[in-house]
Amino acid sequence: MVKTERMQAEEAEPAPGFAWLTGAAAWFFPGLGHILQGRLGRAALMGGAVWVCFFVGMAMGGHLFDLASEGSSALLQVPPMIANLGSGALYLVSWLLDYGFKDDPAQAARATYEYGNTFLLIAGLLNYLTMLDAFDIAAGRKP
Amino acid sequence: MTLFAVFASVVFGAMAKDTTQERLLYGLKVFAEFMVIGLVLGWILYFIP
Numbered sequence: 001m002v003k004t005e006r007m008q009a010e011e012a013e014p015a016p017g018f019a020w021l022t023g024a025a026a027w028f029f030p031g032l033g034h035i036l037q038g039r040l041g042r043a044a045l046m047g048g049a050v051w052v053c054f055f056v057g058m059a060m061g062g063h064l065f066d067l068a069s070e071g072s073s074a075l076l077q078v079p080p081m082i083a084n085l086g087s088g089a090l091y092l093v094s095w096l097l098d099y100g101f102k103d104d105p106a107q108a109a110r111a112t113y114e115y116g117n118t119f120l121l122i123a124g125l126l127n128y129l130t131m132l133d134a135f136d137i138a139a140g141r142k143p
Numbered sequence: 144m145t146l147f148a149v150f151a152s153v154v155f156g157a158m159a160k161d162t163t164q165e166r167l168l169y170g171l172k173v174f175a176e177f178m179v180i181g182l183v184l185g186w187i188l189y190f191i192p
Contacts, residue, residue, distance in 0.1 A: 042157055045153055045154075045157045046153070046154050046157050046158075049150040049151075049153045049154050050154075052150065053147075053150045056146065118147065119146075119147065122147060122150065122151065126150065126151065126154045129154055129155075129158060130154060133157075133158050143161065
């Protein structure tokens with residue numbers, strides 16, 4: 001199907017409620033969106049990559065971002081926070097446990113600190129892609 | 144960097160294309176691109192004070 005035909009088909013058929021539910025589940029629990037559709041291999045690959053990426057980032061001493069800073073620097077926290085928020089429940093549980101959010105100089109001095117930050121950011125961003133993939137499959141836009 | 148390239152290429156490869164073979168090839172291509180670009184940039188930045 002060429003792109004214009006596909007776009008017309010998408011316009012004609014709005015995404016069903018199940019697709020939105022699947023997208024939300026995929027965001028909240030990495031891999032769950034594909035599991036709900038019985039695509040276990042895809043869930044293991046894509047969701048697994050997000051989980052491992054997140055825990056590797058944590059093990060490296062990475063820092064999670066929130067809006068705790070005051071003044072203009074709080075604005076600078078927004079983009080990385082959006083990336084971190086992509087990890088869904090992993091981010092929320094860490095936030096509830098206050099794990100990984102502290103500005104600890106000893107943690108920041110670790111050689112792997114920046115690598116950990118990057119892994120945590122990438123985990124969230126990869127989960128956004130995973131979520132969109134699960135949504136597209138559920139909406140019938142992708143085989 | 145290798146670990147990062149693995150995770151990113153797994154997700155990119157799983158998302159793209161239609162057949163398993165195409166996905167595998169695309170994933171390997173993305174992995175190779177991450178590695179080559181990372182190494183090239185690393186050496187360029189090494190010589191920049």
